[in-house]
Amino acid sequence: MTADRIRQLLEQVRGRKLSIEAGLDRLKVLPYEDIGFASVDHHRLFRQGIAEAILCEGKTLSQVVAIARRLGRHEHPVLATRADPVIARALLRLDRKARYDPLGRTVVLNPPKGLGTTKAPRNAGRVLIMTAGTSDIPVAEEARATAQVLGDAVTTMYDVGVAGLHRLLDRRGELFSAQVIVVVAGMDGALPSVVGGLVSQPVVAVPTSGGYGASFGGIAALLTMLNSCAAGIGVVNINNGFGAACLAHRITQTLRVGAPLPRSSPVSSKR
Numbered sequence: 138m139t140a141d142r143i144r145q146l147l148e149q150v151r152g153r154k155l156s157i158e159a160g161l162d163r164l165k166v167l168p169y170e171d172i173g174f175a176s177v178d179h180h181r182l183f184r185q186g187i188a189e190a191i192l193c194e195g196k197t198l199s200q201v202v203a204i205a206r207r208l209g210r211h212e213h214p215v216l217a218t219r220a221d222p223v224i225a226r227a228l229l230r231l232d233r234k235a236r237y238d239p240l241g242r243t244v245v246l247n248p249p250k251g252l253g254t255t256k257a258p259r260n261a262g263r264v265l266i267m268t269a270g271t272s273d274i275p276v277a278e279e280a281r282a283t284a285q286v287l288g289d290a291v292t293t294m295y296d297v298g299v300a301g302l303h304r305l306l307d308r309r310g311e312l313f314s315a316q317v318i319v320v321v322a323g324m325d326g327a328l329p330s331v332v333g334g335l336v337s338q339p340v341v342a343v344p345t346s347g348g349y350g351a352s353f354g355g356i357a358a359l360l361t362m363l364n365s366c367a368a369g370i371g372v373v374n375i376n377n378g379f380g381a382a383c384l385a386h387r388i389t390q391t392l393r394v395g396a397p398l399p400r401s402s403p404v405s406s407k408r
Contacts, residue, residue, distance in 0.1 A: 179211060202231070267297055271296050280385075322344065339371065341370075343376075346375055359374075371384060
């Protein structure tokens with residue numbers, strides 16, 4: 138439930154268009170709804186500005202559907218991540234307008250207008266999502282779906298890793314036009330450091346689990362990103378495209394209400 142909907146509800150009660158009892162009935166699931174195996178947090182969108190998402194991994198089909206039904210009653214977009222085809226088909230039956238991305242393994246119920254198109258809300262945050270390689274795209278697509286559900290305008294730049302830096306430099310105009318850059322990389326995990334050394338915007342680094350044995354399922358990339366000498370890089374967990382997009386969105390929201398991001402800063406870092 139959003140702040141606007143709560144305000145509208147209170148106005149209806151004050152204007153006697155809605156009884157106190159009916160208002161209480163609508164608010165009774167705040168801050169959460171206990172359904173036995175889950176405590177569905179209906180208050181999160183009002184409290185944090187980001188609604189609760191459904192991580193399908195580790196949940197049964199019936200659990201995912203039950204949570205989605207409860208969240209969907211409040212008529213805001215519901216994002217399900219790590220959805221396999223069986224779960225996706227069940228969620229699509231709940232909402233004929235739902236969108237399923239098999240590559241990013243996301244399902245969006247009650248999707249916002251323009252989802253998956255170039256349209257975005259006015260004054261939307263500008264997020265650029267890039268990958269070092271093609272194998273990193275599934276994690277990037279999870280981040281893209283999340284950022285779009287949150288209302289950000291998203292552009293992508295895929296397969297521009299350090300094995301061929303000319304691919305990145307040819308598109309540097311896109312780098313400088315974004316407010317936040319999400320960089321998804323596996324193997325050596327070096328791309329966030331390169332990007333962080335070129336731009337003044339915040340960079341969110343996402344290590345992926347792809348790579349040969351010595352990459353240790355993404356741990357090598359994670360450690361590289363954590364040890365970056367480029368200033369202003371934040372690092373999320375391995376394969377966490379969802380978390381990266383949430384962090385990027387919070388930064389764009391801060392920029393909307395605060396001062397514009399400076400192109401340069403008198404503070405520098407020397408390692």
